[in-house]
Amino acid sequence: MATTTLKQEQLRTDVEALVEKLGPGRSSLIPILTDVKRRFHEVDSESMQTIADVLDIHPVEVYSVASFYAFLHGAPEGQFVIRLCGTLSCDFAGKDAVADALKNELGVGFDESTDDGLFTLEWASCVGMCDQGPALLVNDQVHTRVTPETAREIVAACRAAAAAEEG
Numbered sequence: 001m002a003t004t005t006l007k008q009e010q011l012r013t014d015v016e017a018l019v020e021k022l023g024p025g026r027s028s029l030i031p032i033l034t035d036v037k038r039r040f041h042e043v044d045s046e047s048m049q050t051i052a053d054v055l056d057i058h059p060v061e062v063y064s065v066a067s068f069y070a071f072l073h074g075a076p077e078g079q080f081v082i083r084l085c086g087t088l089s090c091d092f093a094g095k096d097a098v099a100d101a102l103k104n105e106l107g108v109g110f111d112e113s114t115d116d117g118l119f120t121l122e123w124a125s126c127v128g129m130c131d132q133g134p135a136l137l138v139n140d141q142v143h144t145r146v147t148p149e150t151a152r153e154i155v156a157a158c159r160a161a162a163a164a165e166e167g
């Protein structure tokens with residue numbers, strides 16, 4: 001889509017300028033994320049991928065920091081943000097079946113949250129685990145070689161963790 005391309009180009013230019021100013025280290029990550037949020041009103045998975053590329057760090061690091069700092073998110077998110085990689089290698093590895101299992105298990109579509117506030121389901125760009133796809137993140141935790149069955153187990157484990165927290 002033309003607008004996405006334009007946004008991605010603008011974003012890359014902005015991030016490169018910030019890296020020039022702040023330096024290429026990991027310490028630049030939070031100021032960059034904050035700036036991207038201010039300019040574009042969101043930090044979506046494409047933005048996180050671009051930031052990871054420019055900083056030459058693993059995308060999981062960017063997801064991890066962005067997940068931790070709630071102010072970087074636009075919409076309220078569930079306690080567990082599940083991001084399934086929708087990029088090519090994971091596509092070939094069977095991400096569609098995992099996506100269907102997640103949608104059925106959670107009762108929501110992508111870019112939606114469950115009514116109980118526990119889960120948000122999103123697509124991610126490549127999270128750097130291409131040889132072990134399908135890959136997904138639960139907050140900053142990576143799961144690889146996910147099958148529909150393990151996807152359901154992951155959701156069950158999150159529910160159990162939330163229930164245990166509530167005591």
Ligand code: FES
Nearest residue numbers: 085090126129130
């Ligand atoms: S394509 Fe899915 S992790 Fe790279």
